[in-house]
Amino acid sequence: MKTIYKYTVTGLPLQNKIEMPMGATILSVNMQGADFCMWALVDTNAETEEREFEIVGTGWALVDYMSYVGTCFAEDGYAWHIMEVV
Numbered sequence: 514m515k516t517i518y519k520y521t522v523t524g525l526p527l528q529n530k531i532e533m534p535m536g537a538t539i540l541s542v543n544m545q546g547a548d549f550c551m552w553a554l555v556d557t558n559a560e561t562e563e564r565e566f567e568i569v570g571t572g573w574a575l576v577d578y579m580s581y582v583g584t585c586f587a588e589d590g591y592a593w594h595i596m597e598v599v
Contacts, residue, residue: 514556514557514558515554515555515556515557516554516555516557517540517552517553517554517555518533518537518552518553518555519545519550519551519552520533520550520551520552520553521548521549521550521551522549522550522551522566522568522595523548523549528565528566528567528598529565529566529567529568530563530564530565531563531564531565531566532561532562532563533553533555533561533562533563533564534555534556534557534558534559534560534561534562535556535559535560535561535562536555536556536559537553537554537555537556537559537564538553538554538555539551539552539553539582539583539597540552540553540554541583542582542583542584542585542595543583543585544585544586544587544588549568549585549593549595551566551582551583551595564597565597565598566582566595566596566597566598567579567595567596567597567598568593568594568595568596569593569594569596570591570592570593570594571591571592571593571594575596578598578599579596579597579598579599580596580597580599581594581596582594582595582596582597583595
């Protein structure tokens with residue numbers, strides 16, 4: 514069965530390991546309160562896998578093994594970017 518799940522990404526700039534169903538597709542990212550959140554289309558019957566995400570600020574150096582997921586705008590005016598470690 515397909516559904517949309519919410520995942521919270523925590524820690525700056527720490528990497529976050531999140532269990533997600535295999536093949537999950539990130540649909541959007543946004544702030545919800547003080548939390549960085551991602552919404553993903555998932556198959557609830559799929560086995561899970563561990564995926565890694567990192568939050569980085571605008572102007573920070575990136576490495577080749579990061580893939581852009583989306584941008585969140587915090588209440589303090591900063592833009593934060595969620596990157597997947599691939």
